[in-house]
Structure formats: C-alpha cells, structure tokens
Amino acid sequence: MSRPSAKVLALLDELRHVGTLESPTCVGETAPDSRGPRITIQLKIEKSILQEARFRSFGCGYLIAAGSGLIDLAKGQTVEECLRITPEQLCIELGGLPEE
Numbered sequence: 001m002s003r004p005s006a007k008v009l010a011l012l013d014e015l016r017h018v019g020t021l022e023s024p025t026c027v028g029e030t031a032p033d034s035r036g037p038r039i040t041i042q043l044k045i046e047k048s049i050l051q052e053a054r055f056r057s058f059g060c061g062y063l064i065a066a067g068s069g070l071i072d073l074a075k076g077q078t079v080e081e082c083l084r085i086t087p088e089q090l091c092i093e094l095g096g097l098p099e100e
Contacts, residue, residue, distance in 0.1 A: 004061065005095030011065040018068070019054045038065050041071075048079050062097060071092045 004012075024042035031038045037059025044052040051087060055067040073093055074082045091097050 002098045003067075005070070005097075007093070007095035008062065008065040008097075011068040011094070012061050014068070015064070016068045017054055017071040018056070018064070019057065021052060021054045024054075039063060039067055041067065047081060050074050050079070060090055062071055062094075065094055066090060066097075 007035055021042040021046075025045040027040065029040045035056075039055055039057045039059070041053060041055045043050060050088050055071065055073045057064045057067050069090055070085065070093075073085050073089060074095065
C-alpha cells in the first residue's frame with residue numbers, strides 16, 4: 001500500500017468538518033445498513049448555496065480525509081455545482097489516493 005499524501009495526513013490531523021449540525025437542511029448516507037465503510041453527511045443549504053456541512057464516518061483514514069476534502073470542495077458552492085464534483089476532482093483535492 002502506498003503512503004498517504006501530505007494533504008490526507010493534514011486532513012486527518014485537523015479532523016475538519018467532523019461532527020453533526022444542529023437542524024441540517026438535508027442528510028445523506030452511504031450504505032446505512034452495510035457493515036462496510038460508510039459516511040453520513042449533513043448539509044445546511046440556504047438560497048441554493050451550501051453554507052455548512054459536517055460528516056460522521058465509519059471507515060479508514062482515507063474515508064475520513066475524503067469527507068473533509070469533499071466538504072472543502074463543496075462549501076460555498078451552489079447545489080448544482082456540488083452535484084458536478086467528480087471522484088477525480090476529490091482525488092486531486094486529496095493529493096492522490098492509493099489504487100486499492
């Protein structure tokens with residue numbers, strides 16, 4: 001397995017955007033019934049702009065870093081812009097991810 005990028009390590013050190021929001025506008029979950037890695041993201045959207053977001057993750061450090069990196073990319077964007085964020089953009093934001 002390759003070593004985590006400096007960006008991934010920094011995100012793990014800071015643990016930005018981890019936690020819960022009071023009165024989120026919406027909540028999304030990946031595989032809530034699975035035993036594998038999963039993430040729950042809470043969003044606060046006002047006038048179609050992502051104002052704030054928090055996440056809770058149950059998985060490896062890369063998933064935690066991905067949650068923080070995704071929120072960094074999305075915060076302040078319109079809902080339409082957020083929907084256009086690609087896995088490739090997130091990978092670049094994180095400074096790369098291992099193939100596995």
